[in-house]
Amino acid sequence: MDSSRPPGVLSQRFPPETRAVPLARRFVRSALRGVAPEVVDTAELLASELVTNAVLHAGTEVEVRVWSYGGHVRVRVGDGRPDSPLVPRESRPYAGTGRGLAVVEELASSHGAHIGEGRKTAWFELWPEAPVPPASGWESVPVRGRTATVTLTDLPSIVFRAAQQHGAEMLRELLLTECVEERAGVSGPELLVANDVANVINASMTPALEEAVSGGSTVTLDIAFPLDAAPAVDTLRHVLAQGDEAAQLGSLLTLPAPPHTRSHYQWVLGQLVTQLSGGPPTAWTLLPGAPDAASVELAPWDAGDVEDSSVPTAAADDDGRIIAANAALAELLGWQTDELIGRPLTVLIPEHLRERHRAGFTALRLTGRSRLMGRSIPLPALHHDGTLVPVRLHVQSQEAVDGRTVRVGQFMPRAVAPGEDRPVSRPDPGPSVRLHTGAAAAPRAGGEKAARAWERLSLLADTTGALSSTLDLREGLRRVCHVLTRQMADWCVVDLLDEHGDAERVCVVHREPRALSVGVDLGRLPPVSENARGPLARVLNGAGPLLITDIPAPDQAESALDARQLELFELLDATSTIMAPLRAHREVLGALIVVRTGHDDPFTEQDALLVADLVKGISLSVDNARLHQHTRTAAERLQRSLLPRLPHIPSMEITARYAPSSTTAQVGGDWFDAFTLPDGGTALVIGDVSGHDLNAAVTMSQLRNMLRGIAVDCQDRPAEVLRRLDLATLTLYPHSTATCAYAVVKGPRDGPWEVHHSSAGHLPLLLTCPNGDTRYLDTASGLLIGVDSTLPRPTARDPLPARSTLLMFTDGLIERPGESLTDAMARLRRHTAALAQAPLDVFCDELILGLGAGSTDDIALLALRPTPPGP
Numbered sequence: 001m002d003s004s005r006p007p008g009v010l011s012q013r014f015p016p017e018t019r020a021v022p023l024a025r026r027f028v029r030s031a032l033r034g035v036a037p038e039v040v041d042t043a044e045l046l047a048s049e050l051v052t053n054a055v056l057h058a059g060t061e062v063e064v065r066v067w068s069y070g071g072h073v074r075v076r077v078g079d080g081r082p083d084s085p086l087v088p089r090e091s092r093p094y095a096g097t098g099r100g101l102a103v104v105e106e107l108a109s110s111h112g113a114h115i116g117e118g119r120k121t122a123w124f125e126l127w128p129e130a131p132v133p134p135a136s137g138w139e140s141v142p143v144r145g146r147t148a149t150v151t152l153t154d155l156p157s158i159v160f161r162a163a164q165q166h167g168a169e170m171l172r173e174l175l176l177t178e179c180v181e182e183r184a185g186v187s188g189p190e191l192l193v194a195n196d197v198a199n200v201i202n203a204s205m206t207p208a209l210e211e212a213v214s215g216g217s218t219v220t221l222d223i224a225f226p227l228d229a230a231p232a233v234d235t236l237r238h239v240l241a242q243g244d245e246a247a248q249l250g251s252l253l254t255l256p257a258p259p260h261t262r263s264h265y266q267w268v269l270g271q272l273v274t275q276l277s278g279g280p281p282t283a284w285t286l287l288p289g290a291p292d293a294a295s296v297e298l299a300p301w302d303a304g305d306v307e308d309s310s311v312p313t314a315a316a317d318d319d320g321r322i323i324a325a326n327a328a329l330a331e332l333l334g335w336q337t338d339e340l341i342g343r344p345l346t347v348l349i350p351e352h353l354r355e356r357h358r359a360g361f362t363a364l365r366l367t368g369r370s371r372l373m374g375r376s377i378p379l380p381a382l383h384h385d386g387t388l389v390p391v392r393l394h395v396q397s398q399e400a401v402d403g404r405t406v407r408v409g410q411f412m413p414r415a416v417a418p419g420e421d422r423p424v425s426r427p428d429p430g431p432s433v434r435l436h437t438g439a440a441a442a443p444r445a446g447g448e449k450a451a452r453a454w455e456r457l458s459l460l461a462d463t464t465g466a467l468s469s470t471l472d473l474r475e476g477l478r479r480v481c482h483v484l485t486r487q488m489a490d491w492c493v494v495d496l497l498d499e500h501g502d503a504e505r506v507c508v509v510h511r512e513p514r515a516l517s518v519g520v521d522l523g524r525l526p527p528v529s530e531n532a533r534g535p536l537a538r539v540l541n542g543a544g545p546l547l548i549t550d551i552p553a554p555d556q557a558e559s560a561l562d563a564r565q566l567e568l569f570e571l572l573d574a575t576s577t578i579m580a581p582l583r584a585h586r587e588v589l590g591a592l593i594v595v596r597t598g599h600d601d602p603f604t605e606q607d608a609l610l611v612a613d614l615v616k617g618i619s620l621s622v623d624n625a626r627l628h629q630h631t632r633t634a635a636e637r638l639q640r641s642l643l644p645r646l647p648h649i650p651s652m653e654i655t656a657r658y659a660p661s662s663t664t665a666q667v668g669g670d671w672f673d674a675f676t677l678p679d680g681g682t683a684l685v686i687g688d689v690s691g692h693d694l695n696a697a698v699t700m701s702q703l704r705n706m707l708r709g710i711a712v713d714c715q716d717r718p719a720e721v722l723r724r725l726d727l728a729t730l731t732l733y734p735h736s737t738a739t740c741a742y743a744v745v746k747g748p749r750d751g752p753w754e755v756h757h758s759s760a761g762h763l764p765l766l767l768t769c770p771n772g773d774t775r776y777l778d779t780a781s782g783l784l785i786g787v788d789s790t791l792p793r794p795t796a797r798d799p800l801p802a803r804s805t806l807l808m809f810t811d812g813l814i815e816r817p818g819e820s821l822t823d824a825m826a827r828l829r830r831h832t833a834a835l836a837q838a839p840l841d842v843f844c845d846e847l848i849l850g851l852g853a854g855s856t857d858d859i860a861l862l863a864l865r866p867t868p869p870g871p
Contacts, residue, residue, distance in 0.1 A: 285541035334384030481509035526560035534562030576602035584623035669696035812857030
């Protein structure tokens with residue numbers, strides 16, 4: 001073709017079959033003979049993309065027209081389906097389909113589409129050496145005929161985009177599959193209907209999603225949709241379900257959808273059918289009966305969440321390679337964090353479990369099903385040095401912003417069972433994230449935008465400072481609400497969910513405290529039942545932040561929870577509100593509610609975005625506080641399970657107390673014991689193993705049991721019992737040391753009584769007489785356990801008057817930083833003297849309250865009081 005003059009337009013028609021694509025490519029190349037090769041290559045590629053779209057989505061004869069002049073090229077691709085819209089999709093790096101229009105947008109100098117009478121045409125131009133004119137874009141096809149508004153409430157946009165992408169891939173695969181009815185149970189007419197209505201759905205949803213403003217993981221969309229499309233949507237739902245079953249059986253090249261993606265797209269299609277038929281909307285967050293369909297489990301994956309987590313965590317892609325890992329995992333398994341990135345996940349799995357892992361991972365990709373997903377599985381992880389570390393592995397699938405499905409695994413350390421290689425402990429994460437926040441200076445320049453940015457940073461800093469100013473979670477949340485009522489709201493509420501999913505209102509703060517005098521109740525909220533359709537129920541299920549500027553009256557409530565919230569709104573004159581979930585590590589912890597009254601301007605979408613930023617920091621603090629409390633509670637339960645039951649002995653009162661440290665969440669080595677010897681004596685023991693971790697607790701339990709056995713077997717002097725315990729400890733636990741005091745109370749039931757005692761480096765026993773006289777029994781002290789078993793140990797004998805109190809205690813009761821031991825022991829004597837006549841339970845409790853409230857160590861104490869029968 002001579003490019004010096006216009007050659008005219010060349011045109012050719014092709015059948016609506018897949019063979020039309022290579023035929024069209026050859027036609028374009030032939031029509032552009034003499035044009036620069038790089039221009040021809042581009043034109044051929046773009047024409048084939050448009051022809052492919054026409055074959056797949058229009059199903060009519062395709063006409064291709066080509067025109068060139070002076071190196072400029074114009075190509076038009078037309079079909080006979082003007083009602084079948086062009087649906088541009090965002091170009092996502094892992095998209096398996098839908099790239100055709102995006103490729104044209106990227107490479108063409110200009111492009112567009114127009115609708116004619118009975119025709120639809122897409123076109124592009126290539127201008128190789130001229131300035132690129134503005135692209136005219138794709139003409140959107142309006143929804144025709146009568147429409148109805150369909151509301152998709154709490155739509156997780158990230159998950160929808162993944163489901164939309166997978167649906168397009170599935171339809172493309174079915175359209176290109178021979179004998180599709182035999183392979184997937186889908187007829188040709190059904191497939192064409194499904195493909196058409198999928199285009200309508202995507203054309204309606206895409207602009208709505210682009211315009212939606214949300215600071216959270218969910219959005220609520222109102223979409224105009226053809227009123228008569230319900231049967232076609234139902235057909236699409238059937239076609240995708242059949243295609244997914246065929247994919248699971250390996251009959252198609254496309255992999256099946258992950259369970260949450262399948263559940264979500266079925267919900268979208270179900271909502272279209274239901275609402276077009278006149279039914280009510282159901283929020284995604286309130287979807288009943290679908291445990292894997294809760295939005296809380298489908299928050300988009302973010303590498304920052306992995307890196308910031310205190311739980312050892314790794315994320316792997318679909319090929320099983322690690323794409324993110326945090327310092328906690330690296331420390332647990334002996335790696336550097338950057339060394340793990342790019343390695344196969346199997347480097348963390350023992351050799352004997354790797355084949356099972358590969359089979360399970362492959363089955364997950366092929367079937368979308370897994371017996372391990374979402375469960376906590378005890379197994380060993382592989383340390384970098386080759387040893388095994390006992391963990392509980394919890395794996396979840398999440399959608400990345402770029403379209404990938406990411407597997408996120410948490411490696412929770414667990415206690416070591418007998419025979420396992422190594423114990424594991426984690427450092428205490430602390431009750432909250434502490435950040436230093438100084439006074440911020442307002443920007444000197446930058447105008448209104450800079451001022452808004454400064455106000456945002458200032459508010460973030462102030463809320464962080466309020467949370468870190470106290471170790472008490474509820475007080476910290478109350479202080480946060482005070483900050484918010486000073487800077488952006490008239491009043492503020494925080495509700496928290498407990499481990500059973502029950503909601504509790506923990507604070508309500510008003511700018512004018514007098515407004516809270518009547519009718520504002522804290523405490524348990526009504527349950528989030530299936531008929532709880534209000535915004536609070538949705539937020540507590542993960543939706544939001546929700547911006548509400550039209551607050552309904554309480555009589556419109558559909559559940560007790562809704563009514564409780566709407567009554568509070570009415571009582572405190574709410575006119576607009578933002579309700580946001582407190583979410584951390586894919587778990588909803590509660591809700592933050594900020595409210596404005598008629599005195600202020602209503603909240604805006606920009607305010608909702610600000611609240612979305614605020615709740616991230618608040619949620620992290622709540623999560624850390626709960627983790628700290630959970631660990632403390634578990635440690636305390638373990639510690640108490642290792643402590644004995646006290647014996648019941650006539651004429652003897654025995655009471656013990658154990659108080660864990662107020663600043664640590666780890667188990668420790670403090671212990672006490674009391675038991676009756678075969679000869680009738682009453683043995684009393686108090687001790688403290690060095691260390692403050694699981695090893696110390698296990699060693700403490702072993703020493704306690706050994707001492708019991710030695711004491712019952714030999715019934716010898718306390719010094720001899722301690723000597724034998726020392727020898728056993730040096731033999732069995734050569735690296736452990738402990739303090740211990742052992743005493744035996746002897747005497748007839750009516751008295752008199754004596755106490756025989758010996759101490760291995762422990763604080764002396766304290767005797768308090770009924771008249772208030774006190775003295776320490778400190779004449780039988782020796783080296784602590786685990787140092788030298790050959791040195792002699794003394795035993796002392798002291799009288800034990802009736803109704804006197806013999807106290808044994810650990811150092812946590814009296815020791816304070818900066819105070820001498822002499823002063824601390826003197827203070828204890830003053831307290832016991834004042835309590836000499838108090839009942840023994842009161843005696844012990846008052847000592848804990850009076851001396852142990854500020855202790856940074858565990859406290860154990862054991863008290864015995866001989867009480868002869870009679871008046």
